[in-house]
Amino acid sequence: MDINMGNGGIGEPVVRRDAMAKALGLAQYAADFPHENTAYAALTLSKVARGRISRLDTAAAEAVAGVRLVLTHRSLNESLGDETFVMKGGHMQSSFLPLSSDEIHYAGQIVSLTIADTQEAAEEAARLVAIDYTTEPASASIDDAGLTEEPADSGIDVGDAEAAFAAAEVKVDATYLTPAQHHNPIELYAAAAAWRDGKLLINLPSQWVMGTRAGLAKVFGIPVEDVQVESPYVGGAFGAKASILPHVVLVAMAARRLGRPVKLVVPREAGFTVGSFRPAARSRVRLAATREGKLTAVMHDEVGQSAVIDHVAFPGMEATSKMYASPNIRMRSATVATDVNTPGFMRAPAEAPSFFGFESAMDELAVSLGIDPVELRIMNEPARDPVSGLPWSSRSLVECYRRGAALFGWSARNAKPGSMVAADGTLIGYGCATATYPSAMAPSSARVRLAADGSCVVYCAAHDVGTGAYTVLGQVAADVLGVPDELVTVEMGHSRHPSGPVSGGSITTGSAGSAVHMAARAVRERLFATVAGGQDRTKMTLADRHVVLPDGSRRAISDIIGGLPGGVIEEQADWKPTDMDDKTMRQGLAGGMAFAGPVGETHVSFSFGAQFAEVRIDPLLRTIRVARMVGVFACGRIINPRTARSNLMGGMIWGASSALLEQSQVDRARGRFANTDLASYHFAANADIGEVVVEMLDEHDSVVNAIGAKAVGEVGIVGVPAAIANAVYHATGVRVRKTPILMEDLL
Amino acid sequence: MRPFLYSRAMTLEQAMSEAAQSHAAIMAGGTTLVDLMRGDLAGAEHVIDIGHLPGLAKVELDGPVLRFGALARMADVAELPFLKQNYPALVESLQLAASQQIRNAATLGGNLLQRTRCVYFRDGVSDCNKRVPGSGCAALDGEDREMALFGTSDRCVATYPGDWGTALAAFDTSVEISSASGTKTVKFADFHVAYGDDPARESILQPGEIVTAILVQATPAGRHSTYVKVRDRQSYAYAVTSAAVALELDGDRVTAARVSVGGVASKPWRAPAAEAALVGKVLNEAVALDAGKAAFADARPLRHNGFKIDLGARTVARAAMVAKGKH
Ligand SMILES: Cc1cc2nc3c(=O)[nH]c(=O)nc-3n(C[C@H](O)[C@H](O)[C@H](O)COP(=O)(O)OP(=O)(O)OC[C@H]3O[C@@H](n4cnc5c(N)ncnc54)[C@H](O)[C@@H]3O)c2cc1C
Numbered sequence A: 001m002d003i004n005m006g007n008g009g010i011g012e013p014v015v016r017r018d019a020m021a022k023a024l025g026l027a028q029y030a031a032d033f034p035h036e037n038t039a040y041a042a043l044t045l046s047k048v049a050r051g052r053i054s055r056l057d058t059a060a061a062e063a064v065a066g067v068r069l070v071l072t073h074r075s076l077n078e079s080l081g082d083e084t085f086v087m088k089g090g091h092m093q094s095s096f097l098p099l100s101s102d103e104i105h106y107a108g109q110i111v112s113l114t115i116a117d118t119q120e121a122a123e124e125a126a127r128l129v130a131i132d133y134t135t136e137p138a139s140a141s142i143d144d145a146g147l148t149e150e151p152a153d154s155g156i157d158v159g160d161a162e163a164a165f166a167a168a169e170v171k172v173d174a175t176y177l178t179p180a181q182h183h184n185p186i187e188l189y190a191a192a193a194a195w196r197d198g199k200l201l202i203n204l205p206s207q208w209v210m211g212t213r214a215g216l217a218k219v220f221g222i223p224v225e226d227v228q229v230e231s232p233y234v235g236g237a238f239g240a241k242a243s244i245l246p247h248v249v250l251v252a253m254a255a256r257r258l259g260r261p262v263k264l265v266v267p268r269e270a271g272f273t274v275g276s277f278r279p280a281a282r283s284r285v286r287l288a289a290t291r292e293g294k295l296t297a298v299m300h301d302e303v304g305q306s307a308v309i310d311h312v313a314f315p316g317m318e319a320t321s322k323m324y325a326s327p328n329i330r331m332r333s334a335t336v337a338t339d340v341n342t343p344g345f346m347r348a349p350a351e352a353p354s355f356f357g358f359e360s361a362m363d364e365l366a367v368s369l370g371i372d373p374v375e376l377r378i379m380n381e382p383a384r385d386p387v388s389g390l391p392w393s394s395r396s397l398v399e400c401y402r403r404g405a406a407l408f409g410w411s412a413r414n415a416k417p418g419s420m421v422a423a424d425g426t427l428i429g430y431g432c433a434t435a436t437y438p439s440a441m442a443p444s445s446a447r448v449r450l451a452a453d454g455s456c457v458v459y460c461a462a463h464d465v466g467t468g469a470y471t472v473l474g475q476v477a478a479d480v481l482g483v484p485d486e487l488v489t490v491e492m493g494h495s496r497h498p499s500g501p502v503s504g505g506s507i508t509t510g511s512a513g514s515a516v517h518m519a520a521r522a523v524r525e526r527l528f529a530t531v532a533g534g535q536d537r538t539k540m541t542l543a544d545r546h547v548v549l550p551d552g553s554r555r556a557i558s559d560i561i562g563g564l565p566g567g568v569i570e571e572q573a574d575w576k577p578t579d580m581d582d583k584t585m586r587q588g589l590a591g592g593m594a595f596a597g598p599v600g601e602t603h604v605s606f607s608f609g610a611q612f613a614e615v616r617i618d619p620l621l622r623t624i625r626v627a628r629m630v631g632v633f634a635c636g637r638i639i640n641p642r643t644a645r646s647n648l649m650g651g652m653i654w655g656a657s658s659a660l661l662e663q664s665q666v667d668r669a670r671g672r673f674a675n676t677d678l679a680s681y682h683f684a685a686n687a688d689i690g691e692v693v694v695e696m697l698d699e700h701d702s703v704v705n706a707i708g709a710k711a712v713g714e715v716g717i718v719g720v721p722a723a724i725a726n727a728v729y730h731a732t733g734v735r736v737r738k739t740p741i742l743m744e745d746l747l
Numbered sequence B: 001m002r003p004f005l006y007s008r009a010m011t012l013e014q015a016m017s018e019a020a021q022s023h024a025a026i027m028a029g030g031t032t033l034v035d036l037m038r039g040d041l042a043g044a045e046h047v048i049d050i051g052h053l054p055g056l057a058k059v060e061l062d063g064p065v066l067r068f069g070a071l072a073r074m075a076d077v078a079e080l081p082f083l084k085q086n087y088p089a090l091v092e093s094l095q096l097a098a099s100q101q102i103r104n105a106a107t108l109g110g111n112l113l114q115r116t117r118c119v120y121f122r123d124g125v126s127d128c129n130k131r132v133p134g135s136g137c138a139a140l141d142g143e144d145r146e147m148a149l150f151g152t153s154d155r156c157v158a159t160y161p162g163d164w165g166t167a168l169a170a171f172d173t174s175v176e177i178s179s180a181s182g183t184k185t186v187k188f189a190d191f192h193v194a195y196g197d198d199p200a201r202e203s204i205l206q207p208g209e210i211v212t213a214i215l216v217q218a219t220p221a222g223r224h225s226t227y228v229k230v231r232d233r234q235s236y237a238y239a240v241t242s243a244a245v246a247l248e249l250d251g252d253r254v255t256a257a258r259v260s261v262g263g264v265a266s267k268p269w270r271a272p273a274a275e276a277a278l279v280g281k282v283l284n285e286a287v288a289l290d291a292g293k294a295a296f297a298d299a300r301p302l303r304h305n306g307f308k309i310d311l312g313a314r315t316v317a318r319a320a321m322v323a324k325g326k327h
């Protein structure tokens, strides 16, 4: 690998490029962009979960002063292109577009969009849209009676797990429940659309500007070039802002009808049903082992919540099947269709729910065996992927456990439940669990421009969803070109830039980073070629804004580039993962979903982590507090330890929040989410989170991609809920097999 | 949002006369009212801002009475050294409520009149007798973990969510109410009303009446008092259960006790049975837990909130032991 360690280059804890803009309130989010003569929109949502609109009266709404348009299924009356659901190769969050008919498929479905000269008038009109419904019974919970489980895929089979389980000496068979959860990014969903000369410019918080552009072009039947999507800053996304949400289409539609820019900010409670959510899930885990602790069978049956309007499944078996060495593996997944808005991706969509059950079961097995849970995992470390038989691109889970146990002070743990008690009677529990996340890749383009003054600009239609991508992609270029970080600018989050991948699946650094690396190297090659004059280019290096020639002489970049026509060197590169064919790459670069990995032709690539938690439980009131957490991760090359640590830490905090607080309560009588505001949808406050220690191992992965970077964004959340549940068991002897774990579970 | 008229009252008299009109609403700190208006739950067409009226924010000891001006801010009151030392339960109930930012704006008077957090009341959609009288009560067959055990009716089972009100219920408290027809004082126990047929009515306050002060009879029990709040989240959450306990002690023996419980009732709820279980006893953990159990002997659980009977008893027990340890 030919990456120099430069000033602000790869591996350095460069401070976020966008930090000051955000701290000073200068960063412009989607709803902040001023479009002249903007009209404002407000939503009316369905009060019932299933049925039809039987009466619709918009007269009062239309009579509100300043109202310009009331868009309903009646007034929309226009079919919109043939763009499909994201899971079927399209870009829409759902295959059902509200206002396309009088049907109601879920509570909180958009039933009208009112547009007015002021926000207040739009909201007042939205309140006055009068609707009656005919209703039918609805189910929003997978536990409702009369629902059936449909197999979601053919599953995974290695050996004969049923037989091995039946014959085993020690076994665990338990079922674990995880609730629906909503992303609730602090930046609300929003869209501002403006049409000019038949061309659409849309501002929205997006994890996928290229996909949104391709999708909207299809919806409106216009060439892709006539759509621009702008999303320079995103105030939290977590998977919710990748595919096109229904309000985006409706806002663009309204703007076209009115011939005037239209803006909508989706209120918090509406976000619960206008956006997607993490579906509820049920995991039955069966593990069997010899008395010595060698796994002989691993079985995982997952049931996930799906929607009547769209079939979606997020089984975790691709990851759980790869965790431990077992000659017999059997994985199945099924879904239950419910009357809800289409569930979607939410941070570690498959892994977070499934690992709660899977890693809790490993702890239960450790208890049954009387073996330390850390040692049990180490004993069952697989040398290769137990399913495909392929080698890992890198796997340092055992090292993570050893280092994590030392950092945490695991050896101080007395294995007996309830045995560790503080002086004031507080019960102390230690728990651990494994985290993993696939390192997939997507094709990406990038352009890098180097000017005579040494300044460098990186262009890529990738996104910084708060994760640090602005900083990290710049570092990759700075590293290759030997320019100091202050001279690097990164432009992202706009569809006019060279194509970038969806910011999902923890792929941005590895994929867009590889494209930036390739483009920067092309710039460097031209620089070297310009000065070569017969000297060996492979022996040239770049340092401190100079080219160092093989003979040791130095040529200033400013001189070299200054002498070129245009005064800059600019190169664009199209990067694709090694195993990907050109056709798939082109689809990806055109805004399609094109992933490679984590199982390639020659290797399997995952990030890993070992996570530890200490809980403290009030002996009387049974309140559970997370006093401290330790996570040690192996994610390949860490481009920026500051932003990577922050990501992993954020994931762990979310994991704690998920273990103890977060759930979208379902009102089963009415088939709707009940706690649709932040007063009742609880996530962790500062006071809930004690010390969080994050370490990243120095792991070298020369296979995974050009820069050796594996997935960082999502792995942090994965093991924490189980680590906390395992710690709760250790503190109290009570095994809670559902999240969130509440005080009443321990009374 | 419904259009509304905003006016800033220049005098108390002006506020009282404007507030007597229909669809008028008093605004003090606005932290509850604006929220309710955003959700179309307040029915306010005329907002009368009294937040800046002079003279109503004082906290003083007036002979044997602690007088809290209705416009005193939660954050300011929580910092008063005299109160911290002599009435920790009152201070703690303020400190453990909401967030610092909200406490900076919120007033003691407005606090008493905050409305339930019942999600069906707040969602603006579900059947709710409190929001739309006669429409029904979605909580009865819906999510009821957060709902009340006391003071409910078959029309409404929501809790009164306030911490300050719960703590006040453990003291000899009354509320001073002013209107065009003069000033009156009502016992705090009679200020809020338990739900009967009309759960939309939560207090005896009539249009045109303004709370001008909260009066607490000075008591030595204040020193041995505490407010314990149990919640899912460690900060910035309403009580699942809470308890205020104030004690007079002779050594370890309880000579007088006041107990109130929160998160479990339709209004600030005093627990005389717990008080009786404490008085005359040498206070230890077993006695404290017995008192807690006594407090919940008459509880009426719903489908998913029965755990609050046990948790509530433990909360009272913890508060009693903490109160004993204060000096
Ligand atoms: C996010 C959030 C979290 C919260 N958490 C908690 C918590 O944990 N515990 C807790 O106890 N509280 C909590 N609260 C409630 C908070 O304490 C109250 O909103 C606040 O005390 C109300 O005071 P205010 O001055 O802002 O009242 P306003 O909003 O101005 O008024 C509230 C109501 O009282 C009426 N009113 C106000 N003053 C008078 C008066 N002098 N005379 C007659 N009527 C009057 C108004 O008309 C209105 O109906 C929370 C609030 C929010 C928004």
Ligand code: SF4
Residues within 6 Å of the ligand: B116, B118, B119, B120, B121, B127, B128, B129, B130, B131, B136, B137, B138, B139, B140, B155, B156, B157, B158, B199
């Ligand atoms: S409990 Fe009360 S506030 Fe809640 S829905 Fe029923 S009537 Fe409304």
